[in-house]
Amino acid sequence: MDTMRSPVSGDRSGNVAAAQFGQLPGQLRILAAALLLVAGLAWWWTVRAASGMGPMEFAWAPFLGGWAAMMAAMMLPAVTPVVLLYGRAAAAGRVAPTAFFVSGYLAVWVLSGLPAGVLWWRLADPLAMAMPWALRVSGVVLVLAGVYQLTPLKRSCLNRCRSPLGFLMRSGRPLDRPVNALRAGLAHGTSCAGCCVGLMVVLMLAAAMQPVWAALLALGVFAERNLRNGETIARTLSAVLVTLGILALTSPAFAQGLVQGELL
Secondary structure (H helix, E strand, O other): OHHHOOOOOOOOOOOOOOOOHHHOOHHHHHHHHHHHHHHHHHHHHHHHHHOOOOHHHOOHHHHHHHHHHHHHHHHHHHHHHHHHHHHHHHHOOOOOOHHHHHHHHHHHHHHOHHHHHHHHHHHHHHHHOOOHHHHHHHHHHHHHHHHHOOOHHHHHHHHHHHOHHHHHHOOOOOOOOHHHHHHHHHHHHHHHHHHHHHHHHHHHHOOOOOHHHHHHHHHHHHHHHHOOOHHHHHHHHHHHHHHHHHHHHHOHHHHHHHHOOOOO
């Protein structure tokens, strides 16, 4: 495809996470700084909002706003390498502006707030009150999320997320058109949602949307998608999640401490 031919010279894998920030061209350094700034502001907003939204105060507008902020905080650092890769091609005029691609990516995570909101609406109160059945649900969620980390679907989505150049080269449409760039962002966001769905459910039902747990899960997402041994990291996360789930299922006190943040 001509529109995406060699967007990053000398990097066939498309993994630009290891690149030195100072080695990036000026425009891309500004783009990287902007993404991290937005993520930082989203973290600030998430932490501030978390202290003011109790389980009995659920409303769709504030929940979706908080969810969008939390997803931006968690996912923008992890997606920065592929955005920089796309940005190289955009700077050379081979593809549509980067904003279209990023908008499509973030749209997937904002829309994921709809099923997340339904789950949170139904389970926030039981989790806050440490009802035994809700604590058992948290343990089951942890175990299932750990098992999901080892499934073929997870591996397939993770491989696509870890090879952004391959993904962009296989997009099948000329990305110099904004609508196609938006579609590519939607497609990449969908792959990454498939990669992270287990961890997102853990965030809602085993960590009660707490910012500290969100930060730990965001670190795991970034590591498995961008570091050299990403698949090994994914398997390690699997073992940790299953272990926590078993502990939560066998010890109600442990499950309560996990959900209510008392273990941190």
